[in-house]
Amino acid sequence: MGKTITEKILAKHSGQENLSPGDLINAEIDVIMCHDVTTTPALDMLKAKGVNKVCDPDKIVVIPDHFIPNKDIKSAEMVAKIRRWVKEQGISKFYDLGKHGVCHAILPEQGHVIPGQIIICGDSHTSTHGALGAFSTGIGSTDLAAALATGKLWFKVPHSMLFTITGSLQKGVYSKDVILDIIRMIGVDGALYKAMEFNGDFIKQLSVEARMTICNMAIEAGGKSGIINPDQKTIDYVKSKTDQDFELIYSDHDAEYEKKYEINVSDLEPIIAFPNLPSNGKKISEIKENIYLDQAYLGSCTNGRLEDLQIAAEILKDNKVNPDTRMIVVPATTEIWKQANKEGLIDIFMDAGATVSTPTCGACLGGHMGILAGGEKCISSTNRNFVGRMGSPKSEVYLASPATVASSAIEGKIADPRKYL
Amino acid sequence: MIGNAHTYDKNHINTDEIIPARYLNMDQEKDLAKHAMEDIDEKFIHKVQEGDFVIAGKDFGCGSSREHAVWALRGAGIKAVIAVNFARIFYRNCMNNGFPAIECDDISKKVQSGDKLEIDIKAGKINNLTKNEQYNFKPLPEFALKMIEVGGLMNYITIE
Ligand code: SF4
Numbered sequence A: 001m002g003k004t005i006t007e008k009i010l011a012k013h014s015g016q017e018n019l020s021p022g023d024l025i026n027a028e029i030d031v032i033m034c035h036d037v038t039t040t041p042a043l044d045m046l047k048a049k050g051v052n053k054v055c056d057p058d059k060i061v062v063i064p065d066h067f068i069p070n071k072d073i074k075s076a077e078m079v080a081k082i083r084r085w086v087k088e089q090g091i092s093k094f095y096d097l098g099k100h101g102v103c104h105a106i107l108p109e110q111g112h113v114i115p116g117q118i119i120i121c122g123d124s125h126t127s128t129h130g131a132l133g134a135f136s137t138g139i140g141s142t143d144l145a146a147a148l149a150t151g152k153l154w155f156k157v158p159h160s161m162l163f164t165i166t167g168s169l170q171k172g173v174y175s176k177d178v179i180l181d182i183i184r185m186i187g188v189d190g191a192l193y194k195a196m197e198f199n200g201d202f203i204k205q206l207s208v209e210a211r212m213t214i215c216n217m218a219i220e221a222g223g224k225s226g227i228i229n230p231d232q233k234t235i236d237y238v239k240s241k242t243d244q245d246f247e248l249i250y251s252d253h254d255a256e257y258e259k260k261y262e263i264n265v266s267d268l269e270p271i272i273a274f275p276n277l278p279s280n281g282k283k284i285s286e287i288k289e290n291i292y293l294d295q296a297y298l299g300s301c302t303n304g305r306l307e308d309l310q311i312a313a314e315i316l317k318d319n320k321v322n323p324d325t326r327m328i329v330v331p332a333t334t335e336i337w338k339q340a341n342k343e344g345l346i347d348i349f350m351d352a353g354a355t356v357s358t359p360t361c362g363a364c365l366g367g368h369m370g371i372l373a374g375g376e377k378c379i380s381s382t383n384r385n386f387v388g389r390m391g392s393p394k395s396e397v398y399l400a401s402p403a404t405v406a407s408s409a410i411e412g413k414i415a416d417p418r419k420y421l
Numbered sequence B: 001m002i003g004n005a006h007t008y009d010k011n012h013i014n015t016d017e018i019i020p021a022r023y024l025n026m027d028q029e030k031d032l033a034k035h036a037m038e039d040i041d042e043k044f045i046h047k048v049q050e051g052d053f054v055i056a057g058k059d060f061g062c063g064s065s066r067e068h069a070v071w072a073l074r075g076a077g078i079k080a081v082i083a084v085n086f087a088r089i090f091y092r093n094c095m096n097n098g099f100p101a102i103e104c105d106d107i108s109k110k111v112q113s114g115d116k117l118e119i120d121i122k123a124g125k126i127n128n129l130t131k132n133e134q135y136n137f138k139p140l141p142e143f144a145l146k147m148i149e150v151g152g153l154m155n156y157i158t159i160e
Helices: A005-013 A036-048 A073-089 A103-109 A124-132 A141-150 A175-186 A201-205 A208-221 A232-241 A306-316 A334-342 A345-352 A402-411 B029-033 B068-075 B088-096 B142-150 B153-159
Strands: A024-028 A031-034 A060-062 A118-121 A135-138 A152-156 A160-166 A195-199 A225-228 A259-264 A271-273 A281-283 A295-298 A326-329 A377-380 A396-399 B002-008 B053-056 B080-083 B101-103 B116-120 B125-128 B133-136
Touching: A005 A024, A005 A118, A005 A135, A005 A195, A005 A225, A031 A036, A031 A103, A031 A141, A036 A073, A036 A141, A060 A073, A103 A118, A103 A124, A103 A208, A103 A232, A103 A334, A118 A124, A118 A141, A124 A135, A124 A208, A124 A225, A124 A232, A135 A225, A141 A152, A141 B088, A141 B153, A160 A201, A175 A208, A175 A259, A175 A271, A175 A281, A195 A208, A208 A225, A208 A232, A208 A306, A295 A306, A295 A402, A306 A334, A306 A345, A306 A402, A326 A345, A334 A345, A377 A402, B029 B068, B068 B088, B088 B101, B088 B142, B088 B153, B142 B153
Parallel strands: A031 A060, A031 A118, A118 A135, A160 A195, A160 A259, A195 A225, A295 A326, A295 A377, A377 A396, B002 B053, B053 B080, B080 B101
Antiparallel strands: A024 A152, A271 A281, A271 A396, B002 B116, B116 B125, B125 B133
16 A cells, blocks of 8 residues: 655654554654744743753744734743844744744745655644645644754654645636635534645646645644645745755555545635634625625735735735725735835735735734724635634634735725636 | 533634633733633633633634643643544643543533533543533543653653
8 A cells, every 4th residue: 555745754754664644653853943922932841841952953943923023022022032042052044023924934935845854833834834745734832842852753643635626716716715615615623633635737737835825724624734745846946945955755646545535626716714714615606795894914824925915916906995994915024025015016005005014923813913803804815713813802804815805905895806807 | 630610512612712812922821821711701710710621512722733722721720621522733732731631522512511520531431420420531542641640741751
């Protein structure tokens, strides 16, 4: 019997020949990414255990992003502590203010994601990096502390689920709609503890960035990871970012999957996930009522990359944001911000009446820079619409693609982007 | 372990509900505990007593990886969570803290808030003293029992 890419990567990193789902292993970690919220408790744990040196400073990438720029005194203290630790440990891969951005957008952009690696971060959306053929998963602070100390971490080898996606998307429909539709179909625990592997002609057509959107939201179906076998696009992307060597690992043709889905996306429409679960997706044609919006949010590790901004700008060009709606655009990284500026996208957003913030997680998790009041409704290109996710427990979040966020901002209510393209 | 149940007969209770992100600029158990379960039950923190249990449906702890969710519950005095099943990172965080996360079928239908429960982790048994009922659960994996015994992953790796 063949093996999946996930089983092979985990085997290689734990010195085993063969692994099967359910096996408990101790694996060597290639990249440990640290952000502000979950890292400070890990540093306290290391201190309490008398661990004064991290295993290997070169494995560590530090990217404060949740409350950046510091939102209040407490978050300022958190980052100050991280900054001191970075200096003391000699960690060179540190993306402080000026090079800052959302950690899952910076990591691949700056060449820190290599196919075949194991990547961990104290953040659930670490599944994003599976788009480049790495095993990448979210962990908590204790895991982070253990990995920082030893360079290793325990894992249970997950069962894999295979999603074979074929067809071509209609204009105005994007990879975000595809993943929202998959989560609608299988539910928020449809892939609990599983590795979600995506393949098929459709995936091959997608840019690496659009693939990241799909793997990013694997966690919203309960997945342990999302992963896509590398192809020429992956190789070209990685080579454009780093000169580090890599070995390509692929799933065998006869690999065993716990479940297989075949999905054709040719008839898919824009999907909107209604409050309060990412699985509450509705096709735009099914929405009969007018859902008026107080805020439209474009950003995050799901959809704050350059092509997301380009798509939204195409719709907003020569249009205006509805006077009853506030639109906030948050380019996910400093590089994306600069590029968007060069391409004139920032001007398009500002001329339309939106505001453009510095990169941050910000309002995506209800941190700062755009919090919702009770009773307010927001359409958002982010990944979660739980109760209180972007502010008041009485506010509502509707998840959608960047295109749907832009068309809805113009009309001040949930609106189909296809008529603007 | 003996304590009272606080039952939330709901699936997919997420970490944003267990401890909202607006409190993530703190990481001490006693500070987080003041806001435990705030967005799902404002009165939780006034009802809970040292040694109690939280009971829930499927997929408890889904969403973000914040271990703050485990700390907030433990800080509030909760000694174990019993749910039909758990989201992956929350389950992992419980294990790594040596905090029992127990999976038991239909538990949120069987146990009402206020029921007094006695839990035998090793035997995989819950005794509902109020209703005089017994429920079995799949005993925790050996690795989890070891973590509970030594007090979590950080102690485990230093012992290893
Ligand atoms: S952008 Fe949102 S979902 Fe992504 S890491 Fe930041 S807070 Fe989490």
